[in-house]
Amino acid sequence: MPGPLDHLKIIELGHVIAGPFSAALLSDFGADVIKIEAPNRTDMMRDLGPKAEDGAGVWWKTLGRNKKILSLDWKSGEGRDILRKLVEGADVLIENFRPGVLERAGIGPETLHEWNPDLIVLRVSGYGQEGPMRDVPAFGRAAEAMSGLAHLTGFPDGPPMHPGFPAADSTTGLMGALGIMIALFAREKGIVRGQVVDLAVFEALLRLMDYPVPALTGANLSPRRNGLRQPMDFAPGGMFRTSDGVWLTVSAGSAETAQRLLRAVGGDSLADDPRFETLGEMSQHMAVVFDAINDFVTQHTAEEVTAVFARHDAVASRVLSVEEITTNEQIRHRGDIVSVEGEQTQVIGPIPHLSATPGELRWLGRPPGADSRSILSDLGFDDEQISALCEAGLVRLEGRGTP
Missing domain, CATH: 3.30.1540.10 (formyl-coa transferase, domain 3)
Known part of the structure; x- marks a missing residue:
């Protein structure tokens, strides 16, 4: 059965976690995601952390799940033309560069909406596209600090602490997927055509940290970390x-x-x-x-x-360890840990569970340029043109690096 987002086409210019996680969540339910990487610079998540038996990073395997991989220098003239063709047929574009990167490359929202007035653009950045901190560099831990999460985590007489997973980046990905779906619904209802979803990495956690603000402003209670x-x-x-150490x-x-x-x-x-x-x-x-x-x-x-x-x-x-999570009967019964044929690596499956149109894990993260040839062919490029783009260093095909 086709996924509920089967006809949704997404262009991912994102990297690392926040933007790519939004695309991965939607890909689980059938969205056609084309992730674009530079020919000579792939997403760092391919190499970050431990590697699977095939040498690929296990974090990449799940963040790159269900995505087609196009290796393209979209900042070049010819590459920009190819990107335009992709955008013209897309529903969503996701990017999580620092503010101004797209504008300096000549493809800011105004240009993107000239190419496709119905396009939804998710823009993820450290502190948002506007404001006094717009150009301040930020990572997930900075966002966890700004949201108040770190301040409330830890013991009263100890330092603030970060959680044991990238909370800011992951929740931003989740909130980004929600923003995309809300914008798509508004488009479907005829309220607007395309629009920009402007999401700062600290804001998703800030929204989830909802209770402390009204506690302070409404009841004059200031929460403190409490071990x-x-x-x-x-x-x-x-x-x-417990007495037996559990x-x-x-x-x-x-x-x-x-x-x-x-x-x-x-x-x-x-x-x-x-x-x-x-x-x-x-x-x-x-x-x-x-x-x-x-x-x-x-x-x-x-x-x-x-x-x-x-x-x-x-x-x-x-309190379950990771080992206990992977063997827990309830988690297994729910089908929350899955893999695909030929892969040893297991990942968290599509969530939430839909009764009529459930999500599906089709493949794990692919090699650089894995789908470059097929994507370009779908855009009308023949083998000779694709080879010329590859020789010029504008495109990378699987198994072939740039000259």
Whole structure:
């Protein structure tokens, strides 16, 4: 069955994570993505990090999934003409260069919309296309710092900390895909034709860090990092280690679930304590609650804690390692870890799960120039013309570098 985005054509000029991740997410559901790399300079994600048995970077394998690869010097005159032909038949163009790069190359949004008035242009940059920090260079960690995420992660007496994955870049990719779909919907409804989606890398995390701003401005509460507890833990929970060394995260999101949790760890005397009658009252004594949970968990094995919590319909979740993620029965049952024939490397499968038009992993990241010949042929170039472009260093074919 064709994917729900089967007729969506995307040109990716992006590199590294944020822009390419947006395209990868949409490619899972059938979007036809053409990733363009310079003939003499490929995406650094091909070489960053550990390599698979075939020598390709494993991170590239998932970021380049389902994408056709065109090796093209789009800044040259002939290359620009080829890019124009691609844009004229595309729905979306994704770029995540520093502001001004496209304009200096003569293909800013005004030019792109002259070529194709219906084009959606996703522009990802460190701090956005406008503003006093427009030209300041930035990477994901700078965005994590600016969003407030790093400030709220860590222990009270320790330094701010980054999470264990590229949170800013990944959430930007997710938000970029959302922005593209909203713009496409507006186009389909006839509200507008093409438009620009201007997304700063720090903004996706800032949007997800929604709660602290109204807490400060509306209630004069300033969140602070709180170690194994939430920065503003108005409901009981946290991270605890069992007597057999297993880390569990415990949580309760309502007064009712909090009462069940307290009954599990302290019996009726703790659950019926007047200090814990409501979440509001409980929040005034959260240190007492945390200590009670910690005392119970640290004195029991993971199996014992899980059994007690199950009897009380309370939540205690094991913290999974990557090894445990890849073998977890629920994750496997959901089909969330997948691969393709002939590949040892496994990746996270298409998410979310659609009942009628599910996503599909068709292939992992391909070599440089893997689809240059077929893409150029589709644009009307014959073999002689393609060879001439290759000899001129404007195009790279798979297995053939630039002269």
